[in-house]
């Protein structure tokens with residue numbers, strides 16, 4: 324865990340940057356977001372981040388992004404995020420439930436819970452923000468002078484991550500895909516960071532975990548990418564998809580967060596079900612299968628199925644050429660199918676499914 328003095332040093336550094344804002348206008352740490360709560364105060368505070376936005380029907384108003392702070396003395400700070408993408412529901416519901424149930428006297432340290440981080444997207448039922456089209460998890464570290472989505476990312480990067488000893492960011496497949504519940508962590512910058520990230524995944528104990536280098540998922544532009552830059556341990560989870568709420572994914576999220584809070588000492592009274600050991604897997608060069616043409620994809624595999632290299636993944640049918648022989652799509656790697664495309668209609672370049680191989684080492 325990072326020490327409080329480190330956090331204070333980080334805050335001092337940010338304050339110094341603020342003093343130099345005339346020279347550093349483009350990366351000014353001033354945020355236009357105003358919060359209704361004091362994150363240094365003990366107790367439970369239910370408040371909002373006021374994201375000021377001048378729209379067609381609301382020229383001088385704000386969007387109230389819910390934030391719940393539950394603090395009790397010294398101890399680690401956990402930042403819990405849902406609704407980074409607006410149409411991924413397991414994390415949103417898991418964190419709203421958690422925020423209602425935990426009392427300040429039960430914890431040692433600090434929980435900062437944002438169940439609906441990109442609230443405009445959550446209310447619109449979309450991955451990206453209807454205000455500016457921004458995909459929040461491709462906007463980090465954000466920009467205080469950018470659009471609403473950039474401003475949210477900037478606030479998290481400059482106001483919340485410097486306080487955090489760990490971050491859990493809960494996702495699902497949205498409209499485009501569906502996942503079996505899995506957890507993703509980064510390697511970190513050194514052995515200590517790698518070990519901490521792996522411990523997080525083992526405590527969270529999703530059925531499958533893997534280490535990502537960030538490529539293919541937005542790299543440094545994601546929240547987990549920014550956490551890596553700032554050396555904050557971060558666990559990202561994929562919990563379901565199809566714009567629905569998967570009960571199994573919800574349970575994995577709720578139990579996993581509770582286990583992490585118990586093991587880090589933030590919620591010693593937590594009593595989640597014992598973890599079943601997570602299965603460590605890895606991405607390989609052939610992990611993702613993409614459509615080579617536009618068409619209707621007929622999958623020949625099930626989510627969670629173990630497949631072999633050379634096995635048929637599915638057929639691509641061509642609605643404008645009914646008599647044309649469907650194209651066959653094959654796996655080039657062996658492993659477990661962890662995600663697949665949801666709409667049957669696909670365009671060239673769409674990801675059809677992804678597959679993880681057994682990890683060579685833990």
Ligand SMILES: [Zn+2]
Pocket residue numbers: 407408411460494495496
């Ligand atoms: Zn997502």
